[in-house]
Amino acid sequence: MSAVLGLERPQVVSHVQQALSYTVFDCKWVPRSARLMCLGSAARGTGIIQLYELHGARLEVLREIEKPKPIKCGTFGATSLQQRFLATGDFDGNLNIWNLEAPEIPVYSVKGHKEIINSIDGVGGLGIGEGAPEIVTGSRDGTVKVWDPRQKDTPVANMEPVQGESKRDCWTVAFGNAYNQEERVVCAGYDNGDIKLFDLKTMSLRWETNIKNGVCSVEFDRKDINMNKLVATSLEGKFHVFDMRTQHPTKGFASVSEKAQKSTIWQVRHLPQNRDIFMTSGGSGSLHLWKYEYPAQRSKKDSEGSEMGVAGSLSLLQNVTLSTQPISSLDWSPDKKGLCVCGAFDQTVRVLIVTKLNKI
Amino acid sequence: MPVWLREHSWRQSLTAVYLSLPLRGARATAANIFCSEQYLKVSIPPFLFEAILYAPIDDKNSTAKIGNGNIFFTLYKKEPAMWDSLTLANADKEKLQHLRENAVLEAQEKAKEETKAKKITKQENKKYALEATMKLEEAERKRIEDLKEKERQEVTKELELWKNQQKDGDKYKSIQAKEELHQEKEPLKERKNEKLNKTRIPNEGSSKTRLKSTRGRGSCSIFSQDLREEQLPAPRAAATIKVNFTPRVFPTALRESRVAEEEEWLHKQAEARRIINSDLSELEDLKEEEKNPDWLKDKGNKMFAMGDYLGAVNAYNLAVRLNNKLPLLYLNRAACHLKLRNLHKAIEDSSKALELLTPPVPDNESARVKAHVRRGTAFCQLELYTEGLQDYEAALKIDPKNKIIEKDAEKIRQLIQGTMQSS
Numbered sequence: 001m002s003a004v005l006g007l008e009r010p011q012v013v014s015h016v017q018q019a020l021s022y023t024v025f026d027c028k029w030v031p032r033s034a035r036l037m038c039l040g041s042a043a044r045g046t047g048i049i050q051l052y053e054l055h056g057a058r059l060e061v062l063r064e065i066e067k068p069k070p071i072k073c074g075t076f077g078a079t080s081l082q083q084r085f086l087a088t089g090d091f092d093g094n095l096n097i098w099n100l101e102a103p104e105i106p107v108y109s110v111k112g113h114k115e116i117i118n119s120i121d122g123v124g125g126l127g128i129g130e131g132a133p134e135i136v137t138g139s140r141d142g143t144v145k146v147w148d149p150r151q152k153d154t155p156v157a158n159m160e161p162v163q164g165e166s167k168r169d170c171w172t173v174a175f176g177n178a179y180n181q182e183e184r185v186v187c188a189g190y191d192n193g194d195i196k197l198f199d200l201k202t203m204s205l206r207w208e209t210n211i212k213n214g215v216c217s218v219e220f221d222r223k224d225i226n227m228n229k230l231v232a233t234s235l236e237g238k239f240h241v242f243d244m245r246t247q248h249p250t251k252g253f254a255s256v257s258e259k260a261q262k263s264t265i266w267q268v269r270h271l272p273q274n275r276d277i278f279m280t281s282g283g284s285g286s287l288h289l290w291k292y293e294y295p296a297q298r299s300k301k302d303s304e305g306s307e308m309g310v311a312g313s314l315s316l317l318q319n320v321t322l323s324t325q326p327i328s329s330l331d332w333s334p335d336k337k338g339l340c341v342c343g344a345f346d347q348t349v350r351v352l353i354v355t356k357l358n359k360i
Numbered sequence: 361m362p363v364w365l366r367e368h369s370w371r372q373s374l375t376a377v378y379l380s381l382p383l384r385g386a387r388a389t390a391a392n393i394f395c396s397e398q399y400l401k402v403s404i405p406p407f408l409f410e411a412i413l414y415a416p417i418d419d420k421n422s423t424a425k426i427g428n429g430n431i432f433f434t435l436y437k438k439e440p441a442m443w444d445s446l447t448l449a450n451a452d453k454e455k456l457q458h459l460r461e462n463a464v465l466e467a468q469e470k471a472k473e474e475t476k477a478k479k480i481t482k483q484e485n486k487k488y489a490l491e492a493t494m495k496l497e498e499a500e501r502k503r504i505e506d507l508k509e510k511e512r513q514e515v516t517k518e519l520e521l522w523k524n525q526q527k528d529g530d531k532y533k534s535i536q537a538k539e540e541l542h543q544e545k546e547p548l549k550e551r552k553n554e555k556l557n558k559t560r561i562p563n564e565g566s567s568k569t570r571l572k573s574t575r576g577r578g579s580c581s582i583f584s585q586d587l588r589e590e591q592l593p594a595p596r597a598a599a600t601i602k603v604n605f606t607p608r609v610f611p612t613a614l615r616e617s618r619v620a621e622e623e624e625w626l627h628k629q630a631e632a633r634r635i636i637n638s639d640l641s642e643l644e645d646l647k648e649e650e651k652n653p654d655w656l657k658d659k660g661n662k663m664f665a666m667g668d669y670l671g672a673v674n675a676y677n678l679a680v681r682l683n684n685k686l687p688l689l690y691l692n693r694a695a696c697h698l699k700l701r702n703l704h705k706a707i708e709d710s711s712k713a714l715e716l717l718t719p720p721v722p723d724n725e726s727a728r729v730k731a732h733v734r735r736g737t738a739f740c741q742l743e744l745y746t747e748g749l750q751d752y753e754a755a756l757k758i759d760p761k762n763k764i765i766e767k768d769a770e771k772i773r774q775l776i777q778g779t780m781q782s783s
Contacts, residue, residue, distance in 0.1 A: 011508065011511060013508070013511060013512045013515055015512075015515070015516065015519070032526070033526055034522075034523040034526050034527075054519070054523060056516075056520060057516065131592075131593060132592055132593050132594070132595060132596070133592075134596075142603075142605075146596075148595035148596065150595055151595040154598055155598065156595050156596040156597070156598050156599075157596065157598070157599055157600070157601065158598070158599075158600045158601070159600070159601045159602075159603050160600060160601075160602065160603060161602070161603050161604070161605060162602045162603065162604055165603075165604060165605060166605075167605070168605045168608065169613075181593050182593075190605065191612075191613035191614065192605060192606050192608040192613065192614045193606065193614045194605055194606050196603065198601055200596065203599040203601055204601060205601060205603070210606045212614065212616050212619075213613075213614055213615055213616050214613030214614050214615065235613060235614075235615050236615055236616050236617060335522075335526065336519070336522050338515075339519065353512075353515045353516075353519065355511055355515055
């Protein structure tokens with residue numbers, strides 16, 4: 001934490017606060033616009049999708065869509081910039097892709113899982129990366145499934161427990177390593193602390209580890225490059241940053257971990273414009289802004305001569321407490337640096353601006 | 361009896377009285393002088409000077425100068441008038457006493473008032489200081505708030521700008537898209553025509569290519585779009601990856617802080633299961649009473665009394681299997697082993713008994729004494745006399761009145777000394 005102190009540090013400014021009449025589970029910016037989506041569950045047990053536009057100091061509702069089942073998560077990751085279809089996972093295990101201009105009938109729908117889809121991620125769309133657009137969903141039934149919107153009904157990859165093995169809830173999924181058409185990797189975090197890395201090119205398990213606490217959120221710093229860093233957050237206020245460039249045959253990836261707050265860290269999101277800055281949101285309603293610094297040498301040889309990664313260090317740039325309830329979802333705007341939206345369990349969605357990120 | 365100082369000299373003006381008092385070698389300090397409105401006393405043991413003044417004086421402003429073996433008083437009169445004499449002439453003893461007491465009381469009261477006044481001023485000063493610091497801090501806070509507010513406003517302005525850019529950008533893009541769509545249709549038609557006219561009208565074909573080049577941008581984009589669509593690989597071949605999870609007994613998520621509790625719970629469950637299992641598996645052919653550890657203990661005791669040591673050991677073994685938390689079982693088994701000369705086993709069992717008897721309360725005194733004695737005996741029979749002595753001394757500590765233990769301890773000490781001397 002060098003010369004960045006006092007008012008020179010990035011400040012988190014709360015720009016707009018909007019009270020909602022439903023529990024919000026996920027909020028995402030609509031790419032290439034000043035609009036955002038909130039997904040959640042109304043008190044009467046139905047799903048809500050709301051589309052807002054940012055007007056000055058307030059959010060204006062553009063559209064409200066109600067669906068029969070509560071919606072847990074959504075992503076724009078797998079659509080093209082022109083179409084901007086939203087893929088959602090709901091409490092019943094259904095994966096739907098919606099055209100927000102005509103939301104009555106989904107563009108793609110499948111009952112992918114037997115239980116709630118906890119987490120969803122998309123890759124290949126939005127002009128980012130190469131390769132087929134794919135969506136991955138992780139569910140409480142212990143399976144992680146990868147879908148191609150062009151293929152109906154069956155997933156293109158299915159990571160399921162071995163026959164007879166008792167299942168663990170999958171809490172989070174993320175795509176990574178999609179730097180060319182063939183390569184792709186899915187990282188999944190489970191409630192027993194397992195993190196598993198599946199290579200979709202070879203259809204095999206590439207790496208797994210256990211971080212001793214249930215894994216709430218995993219994210220690669222960029223989906224569309226050779227995998228560089230992976231951040232995994234967990235219960236008990238801990239998170240780990242893995243250096244994914246060097247895989248040791250037995251020790252796996254090097255990591256540094258930090259215990260940030262006493263409560264669960266619900267989400268981690270990297271800043272789209274700078275892959276070494278990320279924000280974690282916690283169960284105490286606080287947000288922490290972190291910067292990762294690379295070590296002098298990212299890999300070194302161990303005693304047997306095989307390459308081993310070296311983890312860097314973390315510094316806390318800023319932290320702020322916005323709410324008394326957990327902040328369960330967080331998203332940076334890909335278009336404006338420092339603009340982000342977060343949704344908390346106190347039924348409010350907040351638009352925040354993080355200043356001075358240029359000076360980091 | 362004090363020595364009165366009588367050789368004083370005085371003179372007066374209208375407003376003040378000047379009194380000079382030689383001290384006859386005694387040393388005076390401020391503490392020796394006591395003055396009130398109408399009473400003046402200088403007491404330097406054994407010397408004493410007191411005077412009931414003719415008229416009241418202003419004792420606050422009056423001064424006394426000590427020096428040169430002399431005290432020089434400057435007393436300011438309350439009422440400017442000439443005094444007939446320094447002191448009141450007819451003053452009988454009672455009046456004197458009365459006056460003295462009054463004087464003392466007055467002085468006390470004055471002192472009290474002074475301290476009160478001091479306190480009040482101190483408090484006020486403190487308050488003032490506090491308010492000053494508070495103001496400073498407020499100012500600081502306000503400064504920071506203002507800075508933050510300014511940033512917020514700047515940022516909001518930027519955001520608005522950006523948003524408007526976005527809007528314009530969107531409009532521009534939609535116009536572009538429409539144009540592109542328009543242009544798409546044109547070249548497509550042209551291409552179709554081309555195919556038809558290809559062989560027949562080569563000139564026209566060339567002109568058409570010219571035309572095409574002017575709309576170059578439009579067609580390029582369509583072509584690139586087509587290419588891009590073709591570039592998207594086909595959906596993957598479906599496959600399944602089988603996954604193994606780190607085993608976890610509980611259906612809840614793993615938390616580090618709960619791991620210890622969970623381990624304990626599992627341990628207890630395992631213990632309970634073990635006992636139930638051990639009951640069930642081999643002992644089905646035993647009678648009901650034989651599954652009761654207490655009954656088995658009694659049986660063992662009886663066998664010990666009769667001299668059947670092996671049988672007693674068996675009974676105790678079975679009892680231990682059923683319930684390994686009863687210290688008496690180990691204690692009695694130790695006794696059996698002693699008789700059977702299984703000394704190591706005896707030591708083990710007495711140790712286990714002592715472990716189970718851990719809260720050293722008066723209730724299990726006798727048991728602990730027995731355990732120590734048995735272990736001590738075993739040690740001695742193994743010729744480990746020092747350890748044996750340790751145990752005997754422990755037993756003595758618990759029960760100092762036991763003569764037998766004392767005697768045995770003595771014997772062991774002699775043995776040790778004997779071996780030390782000889783070696």
